[in-house]
Amino acid sequence: MTEDNRTNGTGPERSTSPVLEASDVTREFGDVTVLRDVSVGLEPGTLTALVGPNGSGKTTLLRVLCGLLAPSSGEVSYHGPEVSRKIGYVQQQPAFRPEFSVQETIEFYTALVDAEPEEPLDRVGLTAAASRRVDSLSGGMTRLLGVAQATVGDPPVVVMDEPATGLDPGMRRRTFEVARSLASDGAAVLVSSHDMTLVEEYAEHVLVLDGGEVVAADSPGALCAEQEADSLWDGFEDIVEGPADELAVLGVNR
Numbered sequence: 001m002t003e004d005n006r007t008n009g010t011g012p013e014r015s016t017s018p019v020l021e022a023s024d025v026t027r028e029f030g031d032v033t034v035l036r037d038v039s040v041g042l043e044p045g046t047l048t049a050l051v052g053p054n055g056s057g058k059t060t061l062l063r064v065l066c067g068l069l070a071p072s073s074g075e076v077s078y079h080g081p082e083v084s085r086k087i088g089y090v091q092q093q094p095a096f097r098p099e100f101s102v103q104e105t106i107e108f109y110t111a112l113v114d115a116e117p118e119e120p121l122d123r124v125g126l127t128a129a130a131s132r133r134v135d136s137l138s139g140g141m142t143r144l145l146g147v148a149q150a151t152v153g154d155p156p157v158v159v160m161d162e163p164a165t166g167l168d169p170g171m172r173r174r175t176f177e178v179a180r181s182l183a184s185d186g187a188a189v190l191v192s193s194h195d196m197t198l199v200e201e202y203a204e205h206v207l208v209l210d211g212g213e214v215v216a217a218d219s220p221g222a223l224c225a226e227q228e229a230d231s232l233w234d235g236f237e238d239i240v241e242g243p244a245d246e247l248a249v250l251g252v253n254r
């Protein structure tokens with residue numbers, strides 16, 4: 001990809017004040033260390049992408065950042081406004097009450113923070129499916145409902161775990177557009193993804209996780225320049241240890 005058609009190669013000037021910060025976070029499961037001394041900061045108005053091979057610790061890091069998992073050592077601190085919902089989270093496989101309609105589902109979440117249900121559904125293009133039961137949705141639509149619920153109440157931090165996986169190309173792009181527009185509205189947005197093309201196009205900042213460690217963190221353009229790579233995918237292959245097409249199992253072959 002050339003600099004000309006890269007939407008956010010360098011991004012706007014970055015502020016120096018993260019709204020959510022992990023400092024020296026280590027997380028162990030039994031005797032396996034899945035995250036090792038990870039320090040990251042999420043800044044308001046910035047779309048950050050988290051990339052890394054399968055099993056590199058992305059979901060674990062996202063769950064630690066959201067407070068769903070406690071770090072074994074280190075700490076996560078929130079420095080944003082005191083609002084009723086600080087962090088919206090899209091888990092990798094969102095699950096909702098199957099007998100609820102899409103509308104009832106989103107109303108359940110909007111009632112918790114006194115928000116309107118129309119905007120979150122409209123944002124992800126699910127308005128036309130509002131009367132559908134959750135158990136009649138496709139996997140991709142369920143994921144979009146997950147994205148919609150994560151944006152309810154406009155939390156200052158939105159964390160999405162592979163929101164584009166399993167969606168068709170148009171909808172994959174739409175999830176990144178949603179992430180982009182949330183960041184443009186001022187949120188600190190963190191999206192994990194294996195789609196380097198969309199990451200390169202939409203993210204201002206990229207964190208590369210490999211073997212539970214942050215091995216690179218920069219704008220897509222700077223990462224490509226550092227690696228003398230023509231694309232983020234080429235740069236990524238150079239950055240991560242081992243072949244990118246081989247599964248690294250922490251505690252087994254890593």
Ligand SMILES: Nc1ncnc2c1ncn2[C@@H]1O[C@H](COP(=O)(O)OP(=O)(O)OP(=O)(O)O)[C@@H](O)[C@H]1O
Pocket residue numbers: 029034052053054055056057058059060061249250
């Ligand atoms: N609860 C757990 N108990 C033991 N090991 C775990 C647990 N959760 C995750 N792991 C291990 O931690 C490592 C990282 O898993 P994680 O799901 O964070 O990776 P990931 O980068 O999100 O992978 P993917 O891209 O495949 O979704 C893996 O080796 C996984 O087996």
